[in-house]
Amino acid sequence: MDSVGDALFRPVRTGNAFEETVERLLQAIKLGVVPPGERLPAERDLATRLNVSRVTLREALHALQESGFVESRRGRYGGTFVCTASPRAMPTSVSRVDDIEDALTLRFVLETGATEFAAARELSDEDRSHLRARLDECDRAALDEYRRKDSRLHLAIAELSGSPSLTAAVADVRMCLNELLDGIPLLPKNIEHSNRQHAILVDAILSGDSSAARRAMAEHLDGTASLLRGFLG
Template sequence: MTDAPLAEVRRAVYRPVREGNALEDTTARLVQTVRLGVVPPGESLPSERDLAAMYAVSRDTVREAIRELADAGYLVRRRGRYGGTFVADPLPQPENPRQVTAEELEDVLGMRRVLEAGAARAAAARTLDAAARDELWARYEAVAAATESDYRRLDTQLHLAIAEAAGIPSLVALAAENRARVNEWLNTFPLLRRNIEHSNAQHERIVTAILAGRPDAAVAVILEHLAGSEALLRGFLS
């Protein structure tokens, strides 16, 4: 199922948090879950008991983190037989986006280039089994057919699927953290139809190069692809 969260991405966002800043790290990890589309808008998070076990924190810590994000409009708590904690639909859009310094922007985008180009090279250099090949192509097709409301979530899933195809679990965790920061910025400006068409054409070339076992070609296309989104980010955020 192409809309299901990627296994390594789930492990990355639901891994134990640091002991010293349990509340802050739990809140940040839940925000990653939302920004990466691991749980889509309108869908429910795991139970408080399960989250506490996965993050290795108390249920009180999870409950407080959920309360903070519910107050901020990211989560909705429902009681009753079909109750639980749900991702808000639609998600809130910041009225006054945080100012991003040039140094912060270049740091995050530079790390993105290193992580995603490295992932594409490693994925293309591997011998992927039939299931992994089908999964990667299905993720591309899902983005190509996405509606505007689902586009960025499914685009994120494709990029993280490439990281997962690299076969390096710790790389997925780094890519997920980096992508969550990028998505925070992307969500402050609208989708551009022609940019979507161009991106989808590049997505096809990236996935085709990976499946053909052409690491240099995969790296070249993904760097070209990232340069386009970097230009938009600099234009809108500078």
């Protein structure tokens, strides 16, 4: 593997291991580090280089197989191979890499700030019940309605900041984000992980720990950003 491959297959961070593994593999495929028709490094080697478990790696490979980027072959010369014709992402009006990064930066600033303010405020019983209801709604959402329920939870957090202007700004960036998300597949493993992060995030807000809430939101947003950069970048 050349130096580019060494750079891409470097250890991932632990907070969003699945999402970052998907991102690294997609980068290697899209940049031609592993050309169409060629085999990815062996699972054991790849898991070691990315510093992830074999389970996480297999889940990431399964997601890419379901999305049409790689295929699994059995037998003596089997393994995971890059498909000769990779799928194209659904078109979005936000298509340039700079536009994607701009949207992700704006989202990060707005939503981490809104979360910090939400956790710092004295919340009413009604506020707390509303937030828990949105969390439960997202956790129980079917695959085809997940993004809508996820949006409602994030907007509920923004509303608890107490700033209508900030809430409106989060809603605007969420519209842009959903347009980007429509260009990538829904990954059940990512949804499972997001729901766990949502629970940690809401717990931090309800306990009034603004620093922990901000950190939890930042980590959560980083996971989504990894997938968007991987699939659309």
